[in-house]
Amino acid sequence: MSATKLYILDTNVLLHDPKCLYEFKEQDVAIPMTVLEELDDIKDRKKNVAQEARYAIKAIDDILSTATSPSQITKGVQIPLPGKGREERLGKLSIFPDHELTARPGFLTSNKKDNLIINCALHLQSTTTHREVILVTKDINMRLKALGAGLEQVEDYRTDQLVSDIDLLPAGHTHLDGTFWEKVDQVKSIQKDGHTYHHVDKSLIPEAYISEYIFDDTKDFAARVVAINDNEIILLDLGYEHLMQQSCWGISPINIFQAFAMQSVLDPNIDLAILNGAAGSGKTLIALASALEMVIEDKRYNKIIVTRSTPPVAEDIGFLPGTEEEKMTPWMSAINDNLEAMHENDERPLSSVKYTIEKANIQFKSLNFIRGRSIQDAVVIIDEAQNLTPSQLKTILTRSGKGTKMICLGNLAQIDSNYLTPLTSGLTYIVERFKGFDGAANVHFEGIFRSRLAEYAEENL
Secondary structure: OOOOEEEEHHHHHHHHOOOOOOOOOOOEEEEHHHHHHHHHHHHOOOOHHHHHHHHHHHHHHHOOOOOOHHHHHHHOOOEEEOOOOOOEEEEEEOOOOOOHHOOOOOOOOOOOHOOOOOOOOHHHHHHHHOEEEEOOOOHHHHHHHHHOOOOEEEOOOOOOOOOHHHHHHOEEEEEEEOOHHHHHHOOOEEEEEEEEEEEEEEHHHOOOOOOEEEEEEOOOOOOEEEEEEOEEEOOOOEHHHHHOOEEEEOOOOOOHHHHHHHHHHOOOOOOOEEEEOOOOOOOHHHHHHHHHHHHHHHOOOEEEEEEEEOOHHHHHHHHHHOOOOHHHHHHHHHHHHHHHOOOOOOOOHHHHHHHHHHHHHHHHHOOOHOOOEEOOOEEEEOOOOOHHOOOHHHHHHEEEEEOOOEEEEOOOOOOOOOOOOOOOOOOHHHHOOOOOOOEEEEEEEEOOOHHHHHHHHHHHH
């Protein structure tokens, strides 16, 4: 059966998911030469997507290595099912020599790489009459330009979406109307290691999942789901007032959502705390205050490593003066701002901040530092995680060694990447993938405490 569709891939699709070549089923895939040039340009430079570029190039090479001649690469090479024998096949992969195209009416005139890829799609649309030609790109503006130039079909790459609507993303907590204990007919409570666990009927909270926080209207009951079996749910009793009375480095939670977040970071049984929510909701402050408490006061960890997605740090960091720490300083102003806020009432605030950074051994690292390392006995704060792809976040999380706590911070409303959306962000990906893992907790922050102006702007702009 011959393919009825020809998908033309933009560079950002291959960077977003280097395995995307295997996701188009029996349909054919074409990669313009311009895309290969972009991948080649990225792979050897200190960009935070350099490794993805190398993965994509290797995936292309694995498929095209079976070609017996250059003409076969242009016509198309069968894509084998990954992990299967060569006799089972998907569509065909080809490289289109778009550098040979000459300007003609309808083509975009600029030599920008996006325009060259669009021109390639326009050419194939006009010359390939027996198949639908579809340009696939994560770049919203490129999709608009392609449609405006006359391309009939342009799509986003959404194969890796785990949820169809961002509103369906788990919040990490559930509010129960009324009083929780009035709904309970039977309960078995057990004391263990200084904690109270309640075994209740599963029908009370049928949609509950592991590590979800539960609270009611009484401002008395609050718990976290620690186990679920066929008939019952086991809840770790946290106590509403106890949660609200937590204090780390002089910072106490303002609302129950910040309290849940602080508990998840401080809990030694939670290896990954995912804190997401609007700007000004307190994510960075809670994470940093808790990290300082665990490193300096409790001495549970030896250092704090702070990293973040820094577009366009890929290009800029190499040209900034100084050491890696000094180069990362402009990107870490949010951490410094929060440190200054914590010490604003000190007699010498700047000296206090400097002392805290040294005492807690706070290290600002680029994503390139994280790759290939095994991080031991550290708290790792991943700021602006919404700008990371699923592949990039996987790379960071798999660096976690013995005795390391990972904290992911992000706001899905503030994505800077031109090929990520709230539905395909790595932050969304890990929230959904780690749902139900007892070593991870996700807390969506509600409420904005930065200022009246910030709250109004978040809600109305």
